[in-house]
Amino acid sequence: MKKANFLFDGFIYLLLIVCFLFIAFPFAYVLFSSFSSNSEYLTRGFFILPHKWTINAYGYLLMNKNFLQSYRNTFVITICGTAISLLFTVLMAYGLSKSWLKGRKVLNMMVLFTMIFNGGMIPTYLIVRQLHLLNTYWALFLPAAIFPFLLIIMRSFFASVPLELEEAARMDGCGEWLLLFRIILPLSLPSVVTIGLMYGVAHWNNYFQAILYLNDSNKWPVQAFLRQLLLDSDTGMLTDIGGFEYGPPVKMAAVIATALPLILIYPFVQKYFNKGMMVGSVKG
Secondary structure (H helix, E strand, C coil), rough: CHHHHHHHHHHHHHHHHHHHHHHHHHHHHHHHHHCCCCHHHHHHHHCCCCCCCCHHHHHHHCCCCCHHHHHHHHHHHHHHHHHHHHHHHHHHHHHHHHCCCCCCCHHHHHHHHHCCCCCCHHHHHHHHHHCEEEEEEEHHHEEEEEEEHHHHHHHEEEEEEEEHHHHHHHHHCCCCCHHHHHHHHHCCCHHHHHHHHHHHHHHHCCCCHHHCCCCCCHHHHHHHHHHHHHHHHHCCCCCCCCCCCCCHHHHHHHHHHHHHHHHHHHHHHHHHHHHHHHHCCHHH
């Protein structure tokens, strides 16, 4: 029995190592390539560590006003969009978690229905246009304000809060708003942080809706700038400025700069993420 467990654990560790290499190797290639020169990248062929390290690619990004502007736009979109999504999700999940809510089953079925079916790109665009939201950040915030799956997770946690706790709070004079923000939400911190992380990643990585709804390129997030940079690089539109060499290393540097904030933030919220995914799944 012990030998079988040992073999099984060894297989799991081997599988995890293989998966790690599949993920880490491309990332390492992109990272180290961003520190190479354009001539070395084009003439040397495939390599991991460059012979001559340079930060010219990052210098290009820091000198590019469009990149800096798009980076600021992304932070604004991510922070505001996550806050709006969390607010709507918490309020709706709290209401749907109450058994006394009239029409609760119908509303829950409507939420589940949107997980399978949606209006489609063209009808959504027409609605956004009719609401005069084009070329505004509200076009990014409102259509994706609530993710049904995340709403269900939050609703499940709220439903798992003991009724005795709510009754005791009401006996002390708490109304629904005070009960939610002073009692329920502090207990839901792991779930809120987990859902907030998912919303934040979704808003940070959003580029298609930005290209679709934002006509002004000055309002584009960094993901849309990265897409345009890749297209310009493929068509040879990158030019030398200030004596620096531009080419494929710039694309690699842009990818790293775009992913870096999420990489830095995730370790600090990982403990909440692990706990929040299981919270509310089992009732005792």
